[in-house]
Amino acid sequence: MPELPEVETTVRALRQPLIGSTITDVRSDWPRQIITPDLAELQARIYGLKILAINRRGKYLVFTLNGRETLIIHLKMSGHLSVVDQAAPASKHVHTTFSLADGRELRFSDTRKFGRVYLVTDPAEILGKLGPEPLAPEFTADVLADRLAGRRRALKTLLLDQTIIAGIGNIYADESLFYAGIDPRRTAVSLSTAEISRLHTAVQKVLRLGIAREGASISTYIKPDGQKGDMQNAVAVFRRTGDPCYECQTPIVRIVLGGRSTHFCPHCQH
16 A cells, blocks of 8 residues: 555656646546545536645645645555556556646556545545644654553554554554564553654654655555656565564564554564
8 A cells, every 4th residue: 555655756756747737527437436526526626627736645645726626535555646648548447537638637547446536625524634744843752652642552553543643554664663673562551752752763764765765666556657666675674574684683573463464573673
């Protein structure tokens, strides 16, 4: 699933070709991808609107349009956005297409069909439930401590909870906990102030590394230009089950926490 670095990479790649473009139509062969409003109303409301800005909130792409409208897209497990000429052949996995006035199209392909499209006048309707942005200046170690305070779930599952911190998924949760030296099975209430500070530093470190390497192409993720990201070549523990830890040579262990594969070094993480 695209996480914060993959979505941020997508946002940055789409700004140059899309900002200033006018949307003239939207069509979909998978109406269930359109959450709100329905396809007919989406077509009517979005016609003629210009893309003013493209940003990210958590794992959501946020397109600010004129007319007080906001287009929000969540890529979910296998979603991919690309900007192409309307004459370019379309993959069978392209389910929703936004036509642009200059003859190009923004295509949303989604092999597993879990992706979501929203058009709203109040972005908080979709985004209001999200926790703080982990790379924002105001996200300090004290803020992280407040978000984790009193919680007795395993840390790995807490990091995946988008209402606690926005944008972290399986890859970057495992990597963050490794660099913090914390066992993913630990509970938040068991952490010392020093451990919370280490976790805060580690979260920001791995997310920035993921952005610098333009995401992890471990499963289905590719950039809008069709190229792979490079973070998969820099992971310390994720999907390295049985391989030696780069720090101590102990084999990396895989367990399941909250239904998610979890990878860690039993020697380095306590």
